[in-house]
Amino acid sequence: MELPKVIQIKVVGDACTGKTSLIERYVTGNYNEALKATVGADFHNKTVRMDGSEYQVQVWDIAGSYRSHQNITVQFFRKSHAVMVCCNASQDNYIDHVKEWRDMVTDFAGEDVPCVLVMTQIDRYTPARNWQDDFKGFVPFDGFFQTSAKDDVGVAETFRELIRMAFDYLGSRRMTTPYNRGSSSVPFEESVRLDSFRQSQKKSCCKK
Template sequence: MTDLNQAKIVLLGDANSGKTSIVQRYINKSYNDHSSPTIGSTYLTKIVDFDKKSIKLCIWDTAGQERYYSLAQNYAREAQVCVLVYDITSKDSFYNLDRWYNSIKDYLAENAIIAIVGNKHDLINKEAVPIEEVKNFAQIIGALYMRTSAKSGIGIEDMFIEICREFTGNPSIRKMSTYRFTNSVKLEPVKTQVIKKKKRCCK
């Protein structure tokens, strides 16, 4: 019998960025165009087998409304994975990731995996933020960068596979940015080529 590892995953980001839809697509293989806003948080779990290990994904889907902003630190406490979600058609939802990240970075588990996820890839013709700007932010905070569409399902499985790969400590070329957990990050439109991230050690 394989050991069961647990990974606490917290999803953060503005309301209407698609956090709940991403989780529902992954857990229940469903999508609701008229889902209600999350109040406080929703907790879901899924056990997956990856690289000869069983992992229990403990997923906290948090509310993105302003009035719940102060609760983000509680949900992020000791999380091993933090997923920052933005709507690719909304500049504000991307620029607000700076605020989300800097408010919770000191509460995450040591060497936590950070992922920036651009959701609503099905609306790529309405994309509002240059890709290079997003990659620059990801590089600064040592984050993975991924694209998803909860509506079509594109990228959802790949997103969680990559999270599991990082969590189990598989080799990675990514290295931790020196800015991480030390500086408050302000977004700057600087071109970059590579997203770097530190390899996570096996637990």
């Protein structure tokens, strides 16, 4: 069985954690403080090359509003090949919310799908600290990253690592062997953005 030509990355997390800004920074290289909140779901495509073949990476931006959080269903996570859970330490009860999102990924995407935790907007915190310590012992993730879409810190590295995990995951499915969680080493090249899709309208929100 060949790898699918479309690799689906799902980005989830509470509202106003900067998911859209993170995706825009990765896909277009730009940062826009005036971005509006996602309602429903959007996706952006980016081309990557692996082993001489081109693949579309489809990065889904899923609304983090309270209503969407409660009513999110299996179709949003269908065919997920990797998932990114975003969080912001300035929000109340963010650790509990991270656990809820992680449980949702397990329930709807599957427990074997690679899932990483991403701390966003670290430019707001001086000095920086290691938030990873807040999640030790109770939230299982395959990686932890700290990012700033505004300052372009850690964004490309985070997506590249998650895409490598997705390729490893798909490769393990192709070989009918369990996904081996850990460091990934699949090389690939990024190309230009192909297009973007809007499945929803936008509404104003806080700055990302």
